Amino acid sequence: MRPEKTSIAADIQNCLKQSSFLFMVGYAGMQVAHFDELRKRLKAVNAKLCVVKNTLLLRAMQGLGFSKFGLDFCGQNALITGDGDVCAAAKVLRLFALEFEKPAIKMGMLGDVPLSLAQVEVLASLPSYDELRAQLLGLFKEPAGRLLRVLSEPGASLVRLFWLKANKSVPPL
Structure with missing residues (x-):
């Protein structure tokens, strides 16, 4: 050659x-x-x-x-x-x-x-690497978001109860 x-x-x-x-x-x-x-x-x-x-x-x-x-x-x-x-x-x-x-x-x-x-x-x-990274971050973020919603629900329920009582939109218990 x-x-x-x-x-x-x-x-x-x-x-x-x-x-x-x-x-x-x-x-x-x-x-x-x-x-x-x-x-x-x-x-x-x-x-x-x-x-x-x-x-x-x-x-x-x-x-x-x-x-x-x-x-x-x-x-x-x-x-x-x-x-x-x-x-x-x-x-x-x-x-x-x-x-x-x-x-x-x-x-x-x-x-x-x-x-x-x-x-x-x-x-x-x-999917590309960037799309896979975004999906992985979403998976990591989801449990924390659910935990935050569960922990904040009792306080939110109490606020809704006070608001309903103050507006008298539900009959008294």
Whole structure:
């Protein structure tokens, strides 16, 4: 292999090492404007899109031990890598594919575990980290709110009783 191709394969390998997830998409038929829009959306969730040659990607993945997954590298493929929220990146991909009917998600990897298309769809349907944190805080807050309502109810009942007596809106007991 020529030295420049070896250097490119090494760069791809470094990118894959630093990434916590990887999605492979087929981009056949996409326009440059769509690529720009997808890159902008992925950048917002700390992910990036790279178009690479299949042979260089195969060589880089073999160097990392990913060759055992038997990935299908036919057609025009692009990689989406990142170290942020994998669910947010999958969600961006799914929404973009629904909006523009491209790119086609082929597969994904989370760490060194391969993901099928169905598993990528499940990741895309999960809430983001921020939504999960908000739900968790709501769960922590709920028991304290219930306890506060239970403790304040006797005093509130007494106030309502005095108010009703003062307004004589109920018959005396």
